[in-house]
Amino acid sequence: MNGICIGLGVRGKMWFDWAKQAGMNVVGVVDLDRALLDAGCNELGVPADQRFERITDAARQTGATVATICTPNHAHAACVRDCLESGLHCIVEKPMVEDEAALAEILALSRHADRRVAVAQQYRYTPPMLAMRDAVRSGRIGRVNTINLFFARWRPAGDMILPLMLNQAVHQFDAVRSILGRDPQWCGAHSWNPGWSPTKNHTMLEATYGFGDSICHYSGNYVAKGAQTPYSGRWRIEGDEGSIEYHGDGEDQDLVLTRHDPPDRESIAMTAHDVSESALVCRDFLEAVTDGTIPPTDATDNAYTLGMAFAAVRSSETRRIVTMDEVPALAGLRN
Template identity: 30%
Template sequence: MRIVQVGLGGFGRNWAEEMIPQVAEVEVVATADVAEASRQAAIDAGIADPKTCYATTEQAIEDSDADAVLVTASLVGHVPAVRAALEAGKHVMVEKPFAPTVAEARELVDLAESAGLVLAVSQNYRFFPAVRAVQQLVRSGDLGDLHAVELDFRRFSGSDGRRGPHHFLDEPLLVDMSIHHFDLFRAVLGQNPTQITCKTWDPEWSLFSGPSEGVALIDFEAGVTASYRGSWVSHGTPTAWAGQWRMDFTDASVEWTSRGDGKDGWTSDEVWIRRGDSLRQVELPTMPLTDRAGSLTEFVQAIKDGREPENSGRDNLSSLALTYAAVESAANGRTVKVGA
């Protein structure tokens, strides 16, 4: 499948160097970025061809015989790039967050569906063995009814005194990081959220421009309430990127974690079932590709199969709505209804 990659900043170059090469079914035939410095950095790194590296999405699409577009640009570039690709008749996968607003995301979903095109969002935390195992446990009903979920995320970003791009974001926790966890709630529970109460803050000594810590209570369709705690500035034992989970069922609890550090982050995936004093580790499924390579593979396979991908734009509307409802709740101090 011939693709155009739009977005060659640091994260886009990581996509090009580490993720795209894992997916044998795709070939990058053109690249694009509005920033000349990013284009040059990609060319210097040998991951972009100067002959097919363009300043605009439109030009890259026009000059290439591509089947699809992969948008790895920053959030401000998502909607323009996705719209340009869809209007050119190309399938699209875009990085999270999907769009700056739910209304803009919904518009793109409708545009894709009217044109018969696949639109996907790279919610890559779904594509790990522990997540698949927990999804199966929930669906099987073997542990009884699920009635409570807890998730803790802890990291200390900037402990070395240096600031990265996410330190300057308005919402470094909720929109840049918690969106992964909010999407995982939906993926493993198989339910959509109905309302959220959220509070965020930032210690005066942190290197962040926006709130780096937060807590939330999230209600879901079937009556399950999830409690969430996230921190970018915790001295506590760091969690894996997907966080540290406990899910309480009628007959047992499930404790699990996913997405560790490094290229082989799946090796730290673990799922345990606790019944009284008994603790049993769950055997995890084998996944040929995980992380962003897994989300790209799902996108490509869905196009080949003529079906909606698991990580479709339509499905992602609820994850996006939950994220922005969390921001609203934290800003006004009230419980906010979630509707995609």
């Protein structure tokens, strides 16, 4: 399938390779910064006639069907819009958008254009998340009562909008939804920016979500001055027949299932991939476009991941529990 890669920064160059690993035939590369575009294309071996500064020109001149988008967060919505208006299906780095109005607009544009928008939520494809999902869904710890998830890193993010929630927590929110196979119904949260933070937007979040008879609590900090967690965070999933604990990637930590009665403790096997998780999420997107089906991380699904962030903001601002359908783009989305 012919496609174009949009964005040629450090991670954008990685996406050039991931797209090819996923099976995409890259026929064009786009970046607004001509110097960056030429330098990156020279490094990647992209010929001059496949270099573009505008998405519309790339789509028209290459005849591409799909696109990958890896640009700064604030440019995601505009790039998705240009892709849809140019007749391209696209997969975009998270977050898909930065605000509720843009989310509603992109969902409407995707429906109107009859083109798919997927989001690169690769955390749900990592071996630990897949292993936890399979263990939970197969009933190995019974009915899930609680998920407790703790994340702490020192990662000041300048003027980024909702840096913790939109740049990091969306990964964990999406993984929780994937593990449970359900969407949350309500949220009670408090978000803030501590006095020592060098950024101007909220970098800390305490949030509780209701998933039917299961509760998830997320504790996140993007300006942690103390011990740092791995980027995957630290997990404990408690069921009525046992628990699963995962202390995060980068530390050779096992995924451990424990039961109290009868006493039992075992490591859950995790299967490594032959390609990166980003290539896997891109592969699923390309296969869905080919088959005319819905990708696992389609915009209509990812809206609920973003909705967890937007609901947390609304709850914090109003100091009350909010329901997910108070996020306008989510109202009636599953109907």
